[in-house]
Amino acid sequence: MPLLIKNFTKNKLNQKYLNKITEKTLEVTKFKKPVEISLVITGEKRIKSLNKKYRKINKITDVLSFGNEEFISLPNKIIYLGEIFICYPRAIRQAKQKRHSVKKETSILLIHGILHLLGYDHKGDYKDSEMKVLEKKILTIER
Secondary structure (H helix, E strand, O other), X not given: OOEEEEEOOOOOOOHHXXXXXXXXXXXXXXXOOOEEXXXXXXXXXXXXXHHHHHHOOOOOOOEEEXXXXXXXXXXXXXXXXXXXXXXXHHHHHHHHHHOOOHHHHHHHHHHHHHHHHOOOOOOOOHHHOHHHHHHHHHHHHHO
């Protein structure tokens, strides 16, 4: 299982499903090496603090990714890609706004975070970015 999950909220998560989403994302992006990713499910206070410290933006955000520039290789030949923080209260709010499930919103945020760890970016208009196209493709496959 590629995800190491730390949940700081009281919300239950389907870890098996999140691992499946991770594996689909790696498959679609053709990243074939075995990986490990830390996923932290957190609240608004922690994500705001991280966003301020590392991005100099004093606001709550939905997802943050902290990648390893050179893909650190662990002793067992597994590559540690980095760490993803998802703000669960924000995921709940966004799911309501978009009129879909929290499960789907969490999946979107996880995929988005993994794509950032793999080097994808969305400078400019996110709606027309390669990342957005990949996110939709991965979610379509997952159904």
